[in-house]
Amino acid sequence: MKETKLGTLAGLQLSVLPLAFAGSIGLWVIVVALMAAVFNIPIGSALFGGVIVVILHWFSEVVHQLGHAWAARRTGYPMTGIRFGTKSILSTALYPPDELALPAKTHIRRATGGPIFSAWLSAMAFIVVLMTIRSADAMWQFVLWFFFLENFFVMTLQVFIPLGFNDGATIWHWLRHG
Numbered sequence: 702m703k704e705t706k707l708g709t710l711a712g713l714q715l716s717v718l719p720l721a722f723a724g725s726i727g728l729w730v731i732v733v734a735l736m737a738a739v740f741n742i743p744i745g746s747a748l749f750g751g752v753i754v755v756i757l758h759w760f761s762e763v764v765h766q767l768g769h770a771w772a773a774r775r776t777g778y779p780m781t782g783i784r785f786g787t788k789s790i791l792s793t794a795l796y797p798p799d800e801l802a803l804p805a806k807t808h809i810r811r812a813t814g815g816p817i818f819s820a821w822l823s824a825m826a827f828i829v830v831l832m833t834i835r836s837a838d839a840m841w842q843f844v845l846w847f848f849f850l851e852n853f854f855v856m857t858l859q860v861f862i863p864l865g866f867n868d869g870a871t872i873w874h875w876l877r878h879g
Contacts, residue, residue: 702718702719702720703718703719704716704717704718704784705717705718707785710763710767710783711767711770712779713766713770713780713781713782713783713795714781714782714783714795715782715783715785716782716783716784716785717784717785717786718784718785718786718787719786720786720787720788720789721785721786721789721790722786723789724786724789724790724791725755725758725759725790727789727790728751728754728755728758728790729751729752729754729755730751732747732750732751732754732755732847733747733748733750733751735843736750736751736840736843740839740843741839742839742840742843746838746839746840747840749840750840750841750843750844753844754844754847754848757844757847757848757851758790758851759785761819761822761848761851761852761856762783762785762791762792763783763792764818764819764822765792765815765816765818765819765822765856766780766783766792766794766815767818768814768815768816768817768818768819769794769811769812769814769815770783770794770814771814771818772810772811772812772813772814772815772817773794773796773811773814775810775814776807776810776811778796778800778803778807778811780794780795780796780811781795781796781797782795783795788866791866794811794815804879805875805876805878805879806875806879808871808874808875808879809871809872809875809876809879812860812868812871812872812875813860813868813872815856815868816856816857816858816859816860816868819852819853819856819857820853820857822852822856823849823852823853823856823857826845826848826849826852826853827849827853829845829849830842830845830846830849833845860872
């Protein structure tokens with residue numbers, strides 16, 4: 702797959718794979734269908750809400766990866782970039798290809814940075830949900846709840862569940878083989 706360079710953010714090279722666009726469209730379609738069919742949100746609002754959810758999803762991915770970058774810098778073995786579109790709607794932290802073998806403790810510390818930042822984002826999102834629960838219309842309630850739940854479950858709590866491709870898998874691997 703052809704990787705497209707996007708520039709830099711916080712000293713990290715950003716790039717995207719075509720799968721990110723397909724994943725974004727898939728997420729948008731699923732969200733629009735949920736909003737319209739399950740939550741009875743008018744189609745125009747659902748279409749717009751779906752776009753907002755996709756934007757917030759990628760914002761969440763950036764915040765998560767910046768957490769990994771923060772933790773990696775603190776270990777002395779920093780990230781070099783972020784690749785969007787690995788596993789469709791997920792991103793990957795990139796490290797130097799010629800990086801030396803590192804102790805398990807370093808890998809674990811770097812893996813926990815993303816979930817730490819995502820936990821903070823989850824907390825902020827939950828506060829916004831609570832502050833707007835009576836005033837936001839159905840579309841905005843859906844968007845805000847989705848943002849909170851995705852950050853809490855997908856970006857934060859995944860650290861405890863080794864799925865083979867996530868932070869939990871990295872931590873579990875290094876706890877067992879470190």
